[in-house]
Amino acid sequence: MSTALNLRKIHDYLFEIPPHGKMRVPARLYLDERSLRELLENQSSEEWNAIRQLENVACLPGIVKAAMAMADVHPGYGFPIGGVAAFDPKAGGVISVAGVGFDINCGVRCLRTHLTRSDLAGKEEKLADTMYEVIPAGLGSTGELKLSPKEIDRVLREGARYAVRLGYGREEDLEYIEEHGQLSDADPSVVSHTAKQRQMAQVGTLGSGNHYVEVQVVDQIYNARAAEAFGLELGQIVIMLHTGSRALGHQIGTDYLPFLEKATRKYGIEVPDRELVCAPIESPEGQQYFRAVMAGANCAFANRQVLTHLVRQAFWKALRVPETAIETLYEVAHNTVKWEVHEVDGERRRLLVHRKGSTRAFGPGRPELPERYRAVGQPVLVGGTMGTASYILVGTEQGMRETFGTALHGAGRAKSRRQAKRQYPAERIVEQLRKQGIIVRAHGKASISEEAPGAYKDVEHVVDVMCNAGIVARVARLRPIICLKG
């Protein structure tokens, strides 16, 4: 692909690259002048350039409308992070490993509590230590739940529901998880023995990198009606947890990369980047990968359900907060592929939507939403950094029309991990955050340096761009108090 940028400004918050070369549709980026400039300036390598990755996605068969990137866009592998692409099976649409990623169904759950900031006063250190002790995190950690091969298959088939059945969390949690925490197309028989073996000791572990559990306080409410529907109030304590499908998901990606490469050759699909290997959705190979991904997704649902239970345990152990005082507000995933019905050019079409580092953000009225939220729209959970705010936003009608009901998933990285490691020594970051009233507990030093707030884009600005573009609307801002990292 050509690297010369032919960016057309559609409006102040949206740029478009018209199709050129082998692009079948335009590439669209929800950015303003500042975020576009920063994206270009921060580019670490021409080899993995987010805009070029988006153009490459626009070349895939059966892609509908446009390859789109949200304001938190940055380079990934194959797809850019912050990307969304929908494919029509009737137009030869494909399913791709890179459109989901290796951390299948990675996502964020938000728990609202009956506690206020003053209930935590003076007890923050104790809570942080207890969370560190109770929640397995970091490379090499293992979960308390050791599953047999048969039980692993049930995790893959039943997702969060199976975790609840085993006593992890409550039935009510399931109502507020995307797909109720269980995807019915999952097929454990197309997941390798190695993938299952790797997962045996990893159910209920957080992982490392950008995964975290954060205790936060609601410090701004922007939309009283939606905040009321979501059960949010000023000064309230909420908890966010960010993790995915752990080793099982990683191994599914690993196993299916060469598998789909063979399919790419078999069906004569031309891909501009080898990581974009794919198969027609309706082909046996595409169907098999889809069923494997659904199994991986169920594993992530179960993992977050077990972690929710562990968070409740930590609050009970440290503060004697009963588990009924901690409720699931919502859980949303950002590495997914899903069947969804969307209106395109006045026609309702069943599309396979890939979201890589972007969040489903459905507007009001969609049947997929829990009844409690249906009138206002879907809660969209946007993770900030250890030192900056996170946001709860809500999906809009406009988002449904423009982005297949998709929005940003976080602040988005701006600096490479190596650059961050050089620039932000862990001890200094921990001290700086302590001065801001934020307690950090991490198992690996690298997690702190590489995830330092300075390594990310300005979350306020990124959220501004998406809200000004009309794709989402603000509901509440959350300030971090305790951050647990891997």
Add this chain to the structure above:
Amino acid sequence: MPYEYLDHEADIGLEATGTRLEEALRDGVQGLLALLVDPETVEPREAVPVQASGDDPGALYVALLNAVLAAVDLHGMFFRDFELTRLERVDDHWVVEGTLYGEPIDLERHAVEIEVKAATYGGLLAEQTDTGWRLRCVLDL
């Protein structure tokens, strides 16, 4: 440097070079091991066999790195060294075998760095240069 880490906003690039393909593959594995845990804190007390195959040297590189990541979970061990024992072209694909040396994970003693989710085909490169082989791919962190 037999291996080098390359800047990537979200992940990391891993490039390995060697006069022969065997060396480049071996050094790529060493680069991966050093990313997970400080190798100086790991004793090479136990041997674990590892094998991988791929249609071409690039796919082989990615498959080998992923086999090493799987070995960490499957054996509950961290590794310090990798010895490549076989590299062969069989019919239309390549096969590599080797031995990882390490010990069971001990979080009190092992200086853990970061979890690598997988080696990807992103930025994949496998080329013969004037001085030997150059292998490169993006690791998902």
